[in-house]
Each structure stands twice: as structure tokens, then as C-alpha cells.
Amino acid sequence: METQRVQVAVIGSGFGGLTAAALLAKTGMQVAVLEQNNYPGGCASSYKRKGYWFETGATTLVGLDEDMPVRYLLEKTGMQLPLLKLETPMQVRLTDGTLITRYPKLEDWIQEAERVFGKQGQRQFWEACFEISQKVWRTSLQQVSFPFGSISDLWQAAKSVKVEQLSLVPLAFQNMKDFMTTHGLLQNERFVSFVDQQLLITAQNVHPEVNVLFGATALCYTLYGNYYVPGGLRQLGKSVASYLEEQGSQMMYRRLVKQITPVSEGGYQIDTDKGLVQAEYIIFGLPLNNVSSLFNDLKTKQSLQKYLLPADQVNGAVTWGIVFERSTSTPTVLHHQLHVPGGVPYIQSESVFVSLSHPEDELRAPDGMCVASVSTHVLHPKKNWIEQKKVLEQWAVKFLAGQGFFKEAQVKFVQAATPGAWIEWTGREWGQVGGYPQYQRIKPWQMKDARLDGRKAYLCGDTVYPGQGIPGVCLSGIIAANKLLRDHFKEGLERLHH
Known part of the structure; x- marks a missing residue:
């Protein structure tokens, strides 16, 4: 099979990688994004079940205000996004039933x-x-x-x-x-x-x-x-992917990267399940643990070791997708954090996060129906392997019905997914989500710099500084693109800023 040659390979189409790819493409660099799934977005995407669209991970878009990263990306590229601004960002219900409104x-x-x-x-x-x-x-x-x-x-x-x-x-x-x-x-x-x-x-x-x-x-x-993004956050990734293709770059879906090898004449050989790709530069949009496992270069693996967190210091997630009939009692606020008295069964997390589809969003659910994407943290996902999916599905329906979201008879579909599903969807080690947790012992300047190996490989995503939430991963992509351009392509840096 013939080796494909590209100038910049971005591994993973999470929003950090897509941000870096879009900014580099704007400067005239030829970018190829390698994604193991058949759609972009990573943990800021959506998946379809029974004709409904559920959010994979992130559910709300922040970062469009002045001085914020997503706004910077849109201004630099001229991209337009279909957006609905939320009048009320979130409500929180404490264990004693107190309802708190997070006013904007x-x-x-x-x-x-x-x-x-x-x-x-x-x-x-x-x-x-x-x-x-x-x-x-x-x-x-x-x-x-x-x-x-x-x-x-x-x-x-x-x-x-x-x-x-x-x-x-x-x-x-x-x-x-x-x-x-x-x-x-x-x-x-x-x-x-x-x-x-x-x-x-x-x-x-x-x-x-x-x-x-x-x-x-x-x-x-x-x-x-x-x-709120009508159609789900998958539209965010799709918009950036379309921009890349308009710039002459390419999305390479269903490409599972198996190994990265630095080559002596410069650049990198990328072994995928569909053949070899040769790239002069690489940007990884993967978690650090996954990046380390891809390199067969001992020096690079050793240099990354001090930045890696073990399984007992990261979070996984259990998520639920629930479809129910809308009624007059369906909350008008779309995002909720519910504190759980006694904790979630088998998991012992203390709250769940609930995101509802917009009533006017018929791309995700037909008129009269509502999609709820529900999630909770799982500490030490390697050790706490959750297998009680059916019991947790029953619990989630009863708990949300008790919180007034619907009556149990209105529920048409429910499906739970454990950290194992995150491994299947994203390939992230142990099914970790949300990036590396903040730890007091790790100062910001001790977090991994965007330069991966001191050569031509760079890093962005939710396990590097800054990297958490959509604004954070977007900023990490901006930083990676800027450092690559400043190190190797100063003309491109001038084009980006002017």
C-alpha cells in the first residue's frame, strides 16, 4: 500500500486538535486530521440511537465572549456556528431540595x-x-x-x-x-x-x-x-471539518493510529490500520497516556513519563441517554446539576449532570419528545469497573422522575454507558473523561508544554495546560498551533495574526 505524505498530521479530531488544524490550514499549511471514528468531535460530539441524538460528553458551549478562545477561533477563520444563547445557564438542586438558579x-x-x-x-x-x-x-x-x-x-x-x-x-x-x-x-x-x-x-x-x-x-x-448548538455538539466538529476541507486540507476518518516512529531524515511515520502516513509535523489531540503508548521511541516515552497520571488519579464516567415525552412539567432550563442524597448507587458520586435537548431542536428529537444526556463521575475507573447497567438505568429513571423531570410512564428509551463505552468510543485509556484533574501539587508551569518531543511533534487537548472544557481545549489548540508556527513557519504566524 502506498504511503500517504502530508505536511501536518493531527491525530484525533477532538476540539483541541480541530482548532489547531483550522488555524494551521488558514496559514496555508496542508493538514490531514486522522480520526478513528467516522465523525469528528471526540468528547464534544453526539451519537445516534433509536433515531435520537445524544451528546457524547460536553453538552454546553462556552468561550464566545470577548478575550475567549472559541471567539478567537471564529474571528480568525470566519466560521459561522448555529447557536442559541441560553437565558439561564444552569440550575442546581441540593440534597435538601433547595433549587439554585445560576443566573448569567x-x-x-x-x-x-x-x-x-x-x-x-x-x-x-x-x-x-x-x-x-x-x-x-x-x-x-x-x-x-x-x-x-x-x-x-x-x-x-x-x-x-x-x-x-x-x-x-x-x-x-x-x-x-x-x-x-x-x-x-x-x-x-x-x-x-x-x-x-x-x-x-x-x-x-x-x-x-x-x-x-x-x-x-x-x-x-x-x-x-x-x-446551545442545535443538532448537538457534533455540529461544532462538523463546522470545523467543513472549513478544513474548504481550505484544501482533509479529514481522514476510520483511521486508527497504531504507532508513531520518528524518522532519521525528519518528520514521522504514522502506522494506521489502513496503511502508512508520512508527516513532517504532528499535533496530537489525544490524552497524554495514549500519546505515550503510541511512540516506539524510548526517549520520547521517558520524557513524557513524569507528566502521566495513573488510573487512581483520573475520572471516568457513567452516562445515561434518556428519551421522554415533553409535558408542561418539563423544565425550561436545559442544564441541571442534581446533588444525590446518599450518592449514586455502586458509584458513590454525589451529583449527576443533566442536559436536555432544546424544545425547538427537531434535529435531535421530534416535536413533543425530549432527549436527556445524564452523566456522573467515576473515580479510579480502572478499579471501579461498573457492570450494573440495568440497575443504574432503573435508578436514573426513578431519580429523575422524583426530581420532576418526567413521569416514569413518559420514558420511551433509556441506555446507560460505563467507562468501558468511553474506551470503545474514544480509545481513551481507562475511559478517562474531562482531562486531568487539577492537583495542588502540580503548578500550571509544571503541566505539559505544547511541544511534545522538542522536534516537530506538538500536543493539545484536555490533559495538557490549559485543556479543560471546550474553552480550555480550544485554547490548547491555539497554543499548539502558535508554537508550531513560531518554531518552524514564521511566515505562517504573521499570516495568522494579520
């Missing part, structure tokens, strides 16, 4: 937080969090050389540095436990429980481990524009 305006949200948790410390805490989050997003697109991997990175950072960026540095050494203590909130058990479950959505860990830079930003994502 800061003042409205502070008043709601004070109503539920008491006035002590709430205003100061949330105003501080929001101010930090704004600084973080402003900094993120100004400092695309961070984490630093070369003298050139340091020089670029020095040229771009602003005083407000320096004020963020101490917050990388402070965790959310310290931050809540400062505001007199650590003894407020209901509030701490609320914060922990909210942090799990975007930082994959709880308050003693998440630093203030990530934590404050994670807690404020409902205070930025939250969007």
Missing part, C-alpha cells in the same frame, strides 16, 4: 447565592472570583507561549506581559480551600458541597486540590455566554 449576571447570581447560603462572604467571594476569571481569560490569549519550554517562549512572554498578569501568579500557589477560608466560607458546609460539585464539572477535582486560578475561572463559567 453577576449581581443576580450574588443575590441568589446569598438567599441560599447566607450573606456572609458571598458578595466578596463571587466578585473576587469573577475578577480573577476575567483576568485569566484576558491573559490566556496574550500569553500563548505559556507554559514556557524555550528561551523564545520566555522572550515572547516578557514582550506581552502586563501588570495585571503578574497579580495572577500568587493565585497558582493558593487553593480554593485557602480562598474560601479568607472569605469566611469554609465552615458553611452546604456552600462547600455546592462548590465541590461545581468544580468537578470543569476542574475535575474538589476545593483542597484546585488552585484559585483554575477554580475561580471554573466557578464563573455560568457568568459568561452559554450556548
Whole structure:
């Protein structure tokens, strides 16, 4: 079989890889995206069952506000996305039944937080969090050389540095436990429980481990524009894939990458299940654990070893797809976090996240029907192998019916998926989801730089800095593309920025 030759190979079509691919294609580079499935998107995609479209992982789109990564991508490429802005991003129900509305305006949200948790410390805490989050997003697109991997990175950072960026540095050494203590909130058990479950959505860990830079930003994502994508988040990946093809690049579906070999004359040989691909440059949009397993180059594997997290320090997920008849009692808010009294059976996670299809979205479900995508964290997925799918399906229906989402008789279809399904869908080791959790011992600059091997291989996705949630993985793709261009194709970098 003849070897295919490409200039840039992007391995995996998650949103980080697609972002990097689109930006490189805009500069005139020839890009080929190798994807093991027959559609793009990775963990920000959708799958079809019984004629309905369910979300694979991510369910809401954030990142379109000023100074945010998805907006940057759309402005640079001119892509248009079909979007519906949500009036109310989310509601949260505590174990005692208290309903909390995550209003999109800061003042409205502070008043709601004070109503539920008491006035002590709430205003100061949330105003501080929001101010930090704004600084973080402003900094993120100004400092695309961070984490630093070369003298050139340091020089670029020095040229771009602003005083407000320096004020963020101490917050990388402070965790959310310290931050809540400062505001007199650590003894407020209901509030701490609320914060922990909210942090799990975007930082994959709880308050003693998440630093203030990530934590404050994670807690404020409902205070930025939250969007619904008609037809499901698969439309996001499809839009970028279409843009790539318009630029003369290509999507190579059903291509399972089996091994990567650096070649002596430069570039890389990529062994796939459908033959060989030769690439001058590679960008990986895969989790670090998967990337390490693909290289047969001992030096590269050893250099990555210190960045890898073991199975007991990552999360898997159990997800449910539920189809039910809409009624007057169906919630109008689409996204919900429900705290579970006593925890989810067999899993012991403390909350589930529920996303409903929009009532006007007949691409996902016909008129009168609703699709619910439900998920919960599974700690240590290698050890906690969940096999009680039928029992969990029955539990989910009863629990959501008890929360008022529907009556059990209205449910037409339910299917649970365990971390094993994530392995099948995405190939991610142990079925890990949501990227690497934040850990206090790992400072931002100790996370993996976008340069993979010091040669012509780069890295993006949810297990590298910054990498969590759609805005994070998009930013990781922006950083990878910028570093590749600055290292090897400065003309292209000028084209991208002008």
C-alpha cells in the first residue's frame, strides 16, 4: 500500500486538535486530521440511537465572549456556528431540595447565592472570583507561549506581559480551600458541597486540590455566554471539518493510529490500520497516556513519563441517554446539576449532570419528545469497573422522575454507558473523561508544554495546560498551533495574526 505524505498530521479530531488544524490550514499549511471514528468531535460530539441524538460528553458551549478562545477561533477563520444563547445557564438542586438558579449576571447570581447560603462572604467571594476569571481569560490569549519550554517562549512572554498578569501568579500557589477560608466560607458546609460539585464539572477535582486560578475561572463559567448548538455538539466538529476541507486540507476518518516512529531524515511515520502516513509535523489531540503508548521511541516515552497520571488519579464516567415525552412539567432550563442524597448507587458520586435537548431542536428529537444526556463521575475507573447497567438505568429513571423531570410512564428509551463505552468510543485509556484533574501539587508551569518531543511533534487537548472544557481545549489548540508556527513557519504566524 502506498504511503500517504502530508505536511501536518493531527491525530484525533477532538476540539483541541480541530482548532489547531483550522488555524494551521488558514496559514496555508496542508493538514490531514486522522480520526478513528467516522465523525469528528471526540468528547464534544453526539451519537445516534433509536433515531435520537445524544451528546457524547460536553453538552454546553462556552468561550464566545470577548478575550475567549472559541471567539478567537471564529474571528480568525470566519466560521459561522448555529447557536442559541441560553437565558439561564444552569440550575442546581441540593440534597435538601433547595433549587439554585445560576443566573448569567453577576449581581443576580450574588443575590441568589446569598438567599441560599447566607450573606456572609458571598458578595466578596463571587466578585473576587469573577475578577480573577476575567483576568485569566484576558491573559490566556496574550500569553500563548505559556507554559514556557524555550528561551523564545520566555522572550515572547516578557514582550506581552502586563501588570495585571503578574497579580495572577500568587493565585497558582493558593487553593480554593485557602480562598474560601479568607472569605469566611469554609465552615458553611452546604456552600462547600455546592462548590465541590461545581468544580468537578470543569476542574475535575474538589476545593483542597484546585488552585484559585483554575477554580475561580471554573466557578464563573455560568457568568459568561452559554450556548446551545442545535443538532448537538457534533455540529461544532462538523463546522470545523467543513472549513478544513474548504481550505484544501482533509479529514481522514476510520483511521486508527497504531504507532508513531520518528524518522532519521525528519518528520514521522504514522502506522494506521489502513496503511502508512508520512508527516513532517504532528499535533496530537489525544490524552497524554495514549500519546505515550503510541511512540516506539524510548526517549520520547521517558520524557513524557513524569507528566502521566495513573488510573487512581483520573475520572471516568457513567452516562445515561434518556428519551421522554415533553409535558408542561418539563423544565425550561436545559442544564441541571442534581446533588444525590446518599450518592449514586455502586458509584458513590454525589451529583449527576443533566442536559436536555432544546424544545425547538427537531434535529435531535421530534416535536413533543425530549432527549436527556445524564452523566456522573467515576473515580479510579480502572478499579471501579461498573457492570450494573440495568440497575443504574432503573435508578436514573426513578431519580429523575422524583426530581420532576418526567413521569416514569413518559420514558420511551433509556441506555446507560460505563467507562468501558468511553474506551470503545474514544480509545481513551481507562475511559478517562474531562482531562486531568487539577492537583495542588502540580503548578500550571509544571503541566505539559505544547511541544511534545522538542522536534516537530506538538500536543493539545484536555490533559495538557490549559485543556479543560471546550474553552480550555480550544485554547490548547491555539497554543499548539502558535508554537508550531513560531518554531518552524514564521511566515505562517504573521499570516495568522494579520
